[in-house]
Amino acid sequence: MLATAALAGCSAGTGGTPYPVETAATAASQSAKAAQLPQRPADLPLQGVDLCEIFPQVRLDELKITSLPRSVTAATDGPTCVFDADGAEPVHSYHVRAVQADLDQWITGARKKNSMTTEPKTIGGYPALTNYRAAGEPADCETLVGVAKGQTLAVQTFAITRGKLTQPQLCDMSAHAADLALQSLKARN
Structure with missing residues (x-):
């Protein structure tokens, strides 16, 4: 399960180039950043x-x-x-x-x-x-x-x-x- 979670952060794009995928946790942390702004x-x-x-x-x-x-x-x-x-x-x-x-x-x-x-x-x-x-x-x-x-x-x-x-x-x-x-x-x- 831990290996699956670690692999969930990247996906293969065209030509096998890895790029990060925004997970639900990442999206939540981004929303939390927006909420911190005055x-x-x-x-x-x-x-x-x-x-x-x-x-x-x-x-x-x-x-x-x-x-x-x-x-x-x-x-x-x-x-x-x-x-x-x-x-x-x-x-x-x-x-x-x-x-x-x-x-x-x-x-x-x-x-x-x-x-x-x-x-x-x-x-x-x-x-x-x-x-x-x-x-x-x-x-x-x-x-x-x-x-x-x-x-x-x-x-x-x-x-x-x-x-x-x-x-x-x-x-x-x-x-x-x-x-x-x-x-x-x-x-x-």
Whole structure:
């Protein structure tokens, strides 16, 4: 019976490639994660927000941003601004995105990935998630904040210098930047 339970976590896909199958227990744990999220205290809509101006200069200095923020177009997620901290080691980057999706999409919806570790948290009183790949060398960590119905503020921290930042450090940096961005949104509304 134990061997059967162990095998229940994976199935063969095309070409014999194993992939995890969501069991009833896993689905229940995902629903429990969603239930842990607090209610949003107020809507902070992202319409009309220039993400490249989300951080005042004092916050750019705090985040060690040394290059001019640059706007990029992400095919799937909408507006994105990249902030590079490339003046000293370890070099890293913040990508701030306005995603047109509710936060629960990363827990039980279309954006959920079995290869990612998703943990509920609270940022500035708002429901949030930490999202990262637990296996392999730490490369990035994303903090997702449910700022309004159908809108998520995503702040992803990337390690440009490999091997210098741990996964907890990347996640702490991402959460801190997300908190600073949220403070700017609150001051604006």
